Amino acid sequence: MEKDIKYLRRCAQLAMLGDGRVRDNPRVGSVLVHQDRIIGEGYHRIAGQGHAEVNCLASVRPEDRLLIPESTLYISLEPCCITGRSGACTDKIRREGIKTVVFAQRDPTPGVAGESVRILQRADITVREYPDFADTKLPNAHRHTLVTLQRPYVVLKFASSSDGFIRPADRKAAYWITHPLSRRLVHRWRANTSAILVGGRTVVEDNPSLNTRLFSGPTPQPVIVDLRNRCTGKEKLFAGSGQQPLVFTSRARPELAAEVVVLDKDLNQEALTQVLGKLMAQRVGEVTVEGGAALLNAFITTGLWDEARVFTGTARFGSGVIAPHLPADATLVEKKAVGTDRLEVFKNMAPVPGTSR
């Protein structure tokens, strides 16, 4: 129905407002509609707090509350039926007396997929589903990866000079690869990711803050992969002004103001699987790997990535650290100009044996 799609599109817009604070939960938006008038809207903001449907119902004005049972509840994702950190949404829907529920995709979470539909139908609630509606798939790419691959969604991000270097040979000279608009966009992306991974050498040489100072939103957890123990502890990330970093090293480092996990020395598939396993245990849904080349190349060669966002600036360096090369089967899904830069977004569609990807 045309009207259903109109309101599901609004649900998708609301879902996209969810940032890194949703952690490994889905990003979901919801609207309540009475006779073609929206009387409530909400989205899931923070893991462990109100789901989209709950926030939507809470937003209904007192004078409209009588209309709730005669209204249609639209949700970007199948409502939950398990009592996790907050109550089951199917119970809330029944208690409010809502008689029609429309959603896009089923929730892939084991124990939910399809079960909520059965619960609602047993309570004589009409349910309409739109599994192919694309707009609501985008905010939940991380959920698909978590369920099918048992690891967080991995985004690679880097910037290259026009001649293919991520930094010039002379690193003492001040340089910027990207346009200010791209830098602001990166801070917006940061607010939407739960963790940022960087290599030990990047922390020592660039001394980054990895915060969201150019965009309003939460700063993600900084994670440093430093198997050659390069960090000294004097870098900005250890200064205590932001979140405590999580650092993977190859020997105990009690002097670092950080949570330290000791791994073997090699930056290989086993090490990266352990890094992602630790983040998954901490309920991280999406991580962004921001460099440098060694760390990005390790994720690329092991195939442990889902999306890559690559900026190419206008400067030429002539020599320096060579930018990572994505495999030939990486699928280009978007290409556009940001300021004077080119931004290309790739997806890793390579099948993973034993899974549905």
Ligand SMILES: NC(=O)c1ccc[n+]([C@@H]2O[C@H](COP(=O)([O-])OP(=O)(O)OC[C@H]3O[C@@H](n4cnc5c(N)ncnc54)[C@H](OP(=O)(O)O)[C@@H]3O)[C@@H](O)[C@H]2O)c1
């Ligand atoms: N343009 C961009 O988007 C961008 C983004 C981030 C960083 N950068 C630049 O990238 C540079 C750093 O990149 P990078 O590639 O040198 O380092 P990196 O990726 O930041 O750090 C990787 C760390 O892993 C270590 N390592 C490398 N191979 C290993 C292996 N097989 N086993 C265990 N450990 C291993 C490296 O050791 P070593 O210390 O011995 O090398 C290094 O400490 C910085 O200068 C920064 O400016 C550019």
